[in-house]
Amino acid sequence: MTNDEKILNIPVMILCGGLGTRLHEATEVRPKPMVEIGGRPILWHLMKYYASHGLDEFILCLGYKGSVIKDYFLNYKSLNSDITLQLNQPDKVRYHGSNSEENWRVTLVETGDRAQTGARVARAARYVDHDIFCLTYGDGLADIDIQALLRFHLSHGRIGTVTGVHPPGRFGEISLGTKGEVQQFNEKPQVTDGVINGGFFVFNRSFFEKYLDFTRKD
Secondary structure, three states: OOOOOOOOOOOEEEEEOOOOHHHHHHHOOOOHHHOEEOOEEHHHHHHHHHHHOOOOEEEEEEOOOHHHHHHHHHOHHHHOOEEEEOOOOOOOEEEEOOOHHHHOEEEEEEOOOOOOHHHHHHHHHHHOOOOEEEEEEOOOOOOOOHHHHHHHHHHHOOOEEEEEEOOEOOOOEEEEOOOOOEEEEEOOOEOOOOOEEEEEEEEEOHHHHHHOOOOOOO
16 A cells, blocks of 8 residues: 555544543533534534544444434534524425545444443444544544555554654743743753653454453443
8 A cells, every 4th residue: 555545434432521621611411522613513613523534434433412412413414514494394405515424334332321431432332343443532623634644554463553642831931041941931841751642542342352341331
C-alpha cells in the first residue's frame, strides 16, 4: 500500500458515556460529547474529522444521558435541513438540500450509565465487523493524521496502537537574560520530555478476545 492510498471502511468506536463532572454546568442536561463548539456538538466535530480521512462508520458507546445523542441522530436530517411541511398531511415532509454526512453509518449502543471504559468497549464489540477498528473518546479533538496512524498500526503487527502527545506545562514560563531581564513570556509551554495518552487508538479485533470478556451482555 502506498502513502497515497486511503484505508477505508474501518469502524470508529467512540466513548460517549462518561458523566463529564469537570464540565458540570454544561453537562447537567447533556452528555459531554454534546457540548457545543461553534454551534455543533464536540461529537459532530470528531466524527467529521474521521470522515475527512475516509472513515464514516461509527459505533457510539452511550451511557449518561445517551438519549440526548439518540435524539440528535434520529432527528439529524430535520435539524440540519430546510424543510417543507404539509400541516394537514404530517407524514409528508420535504427536506431541501443534502449534506456530506448522509453517508455516515451510526450505531448507537447502550453500554450503561456507570460502566468503565473496558466494559463499554466490550459491550459494543459485537458491532465491530472488521479486523481492525479505531477507538477514541467523545470529548477530545486533535489534528492526528488518521491515515498515517492506520498505516503505522498495520506496519508493526502488534495488537494495538496509541497516540502520544507532549502535554502543556501547568504554568506560564518566563525566559530571563543574563542580567535578569525578561526576554520572553511563554504561556503554558509544551513539555519536551515524556508523552501522555493522546486518546486516538487503533486495535486489532483480537483485542476483544484476548483482553476483554466481550461475551457478557450486562
